[in-house]
Amino acid sequence: MNEPLQSLEQLLDRIGELSRSHERVSVAMVVESIGSRSFGPLLMLIGITLFSPLSGVPGMSLFMASFVLLVAVQMLIGKRHFWLPHYILDRSIERGKLQKVLDWLRKPAQGIDCVLKPRLSFLVHNGGSFGIAGLCVVIGLCMPFMELVPFSSSAAGLALLALGLALVVHDGLLVLLALVVFGSTLTFVVMNIL
Template sequence: MPRELTSLHQLLEHIASSARDSERVSLDMVVQAVGLRSFAPLLLLVGLILFSPLSGIPGVPTAMALLVLLVTIQLLLGRKHFWLPQWILRRSISEQKLQRALQWLDKPALFVDRWLRPRLVFLVRRSGTFVIATICTVIALALPLMEVVPFSATIAGLALTAFGLALVAHDGLLAVVALAVTGFVFGLIAGALI
């Protein structure tokens, strides 16, 4: 069981150290590093993958959509331990690509962590978590479409990262910001399709 992760930088360091000395890093290895019991780190992980340069790899946004859907639906159904299918968990990338993506995210993570603190915590408690899970389900349903709208999956990744961080840091103000980013993403998609 991994230690409780309370910052974005901690999460990135934990993933980087778990992936070292592996030629290829599967999603299963990364999920085991953050833990299958916690919605927030899993949501944060998906958001980071989509926000990083990895979102440009064809199929990654759709695979991440499936991961978010599986986790959010199980959360909404009240499950405490998340089940994920092996075909998703077997997806992998080279350790070198993962480390490059983590290094790319490191400085922004340190900047973001300075601003996180418990605020408006009622927005990220039990009922707030269900609202966030519902919003993330809607984002996940739109992610396959985002593969054809440039940069929309990256912005969706920013929203998912913000929701994950809000839950990890108990920062309800960040959840409100994430909601605004989500609105922007859907406005961007609507504008591209019209």
């Protein structure tokens, strides 16, 4: 069994190990490497995907929205292990493309990991984790509309990344950051649509 992840760099390293040993890396392979009890790392993975250049792939935002909703609803109902359908688990990416994304994310991940520490832990434990799951549901429901405004799904990805990291490192300040980022993005999207 893999050790629990404690940082963004560890998540990137684990995915990097997969890309070095396989021609294509599927979601199922990543989920297996991070463990089926790891809601935080899974949210981090979704956030990284949306925040990276992969968010420019047509339909990626809608695909990731369904992924977010599946994970968040399972968190809300208190499941200890998450379940994902095969249409998500079978999705894969070529090694070269994945490695470029991982290289692009490496330096920001190092900077982010330097400032994270456990604080405001009431925002991530017990009732706080249900609040995080509820916020993820709202983000997932709003993401299809974010496709209408360029780069707004990347901001949603940043919020999801912050929420996943908050669960992993028990940093409640990241929950507040995610609220600010998502609230600002949603306001921007609504103003541009109306």
